[in-house]
Amino acid sequence: MPLSFSKIFIGFSVFSVILVSNVANDVPKKPYELVNDVCRKQWNKQFCLEVLKFDTRSEFAEDIRTLTTISLDVATKRLTATRDCFLGVKTGPPAILKSLKDCIDPYNFVIQSLQNCLIEDDCLLTGYDIHIAGDEVTRCQKFVDSNGAHDSFITTSNNVTLEYCWLSESLANLMCDETRG
Numbered sequence: 501m502p503l504s505f506s507k508i509f510i511g512f513s514v515f516s517v518i519l520v521s522n523v524a525n526d527v528p529k530k531p532y533e534l535v536n537d538v539c540r541k542q543w544n545k546q547f548c549l550e551v552l553k554f555d556t557r558s559e560f561a562e563d564i565r566t567l568t569t570i571s572l573d574v575a576t577k578r579l580t581a582t583r584d585c586f587l588g589v590k591t592g593p594p595a596i597l598k599s600l601k602d603c604i605d606p607y608n609f610v611i612q613s614l615q616n617c618l619i620e621d622d623c624l625l626t627g628y629d630i631h632i633a634g635d636e637v638t639r640c641q642k643f644v645d646s647n648g649a650h651d652s653f654i655t656t657s658n659n660v661t662l663e664y665c666w667l668s669e670s671l672a673n674l675m676c677d678e679t680r681g
């Protein structure tokens with residue numbers, strides 16, 4: 501009995517050492533190494549850092565797919581909150597109320613696209629889906645402009661939404677480069 505216990509113990513110790521040294525080799529040395537690397541290449545570096553650091557999975561992320569997933573998750577949550585805020589406005593100037601109504605469908609489309617784009621078989625279709633989603637935000641803004649609600653809080657929201665789309669699209673395309681290269 502004591503013999504088999506010590507065998508197990510030694511076996512376990514050796515196993516642990518192998519496990520620890522493997523992990524030590526795989527993990528990037530500094531926190532946020534990949535995040536900083538990737539965000540440096542974005543046109544809005546600050547926005548990129550804020551979005552990705554919002555989720556703790558980014559700290560020791562080893563691939564761009566993880567960062568793309570985070571960006572899409574954060575964007576989906578944020579845009580769902582924006583859409584719900586649009587739905588919640590019941591009183592205000594007619595131009596605003598009409599614009600909010602016009603923008604619900606585009607926003608539903610954007611949210612759904614961002615939620616589903618990662619399951620595309622062809623990696624390049626992920627970036628394409630996000631690009632099309634961004635066009636829907638522009639469509640919403642066109643409604644807003646033609647209704648005379650330019651410079652309202654809807655425009656501010658659309659500008660932020662576009663930032664999420666551009667960041668996610670850019671990360672998705674980097675992700676494909678990573679997979680192929």
Ligand SMILES: *[C@@H]1O[C@H](CO)[C@@H](O)[C@H](O)[C@H]1NC(C)=O
Nearest residue numbers: 651652653655656657658659
């Ligand atoms: C939204 O973005 C457009 C284009 O970049 C800019 O001209 C406009 O001032 C922004 N509006 C608001 C309210 O943020």
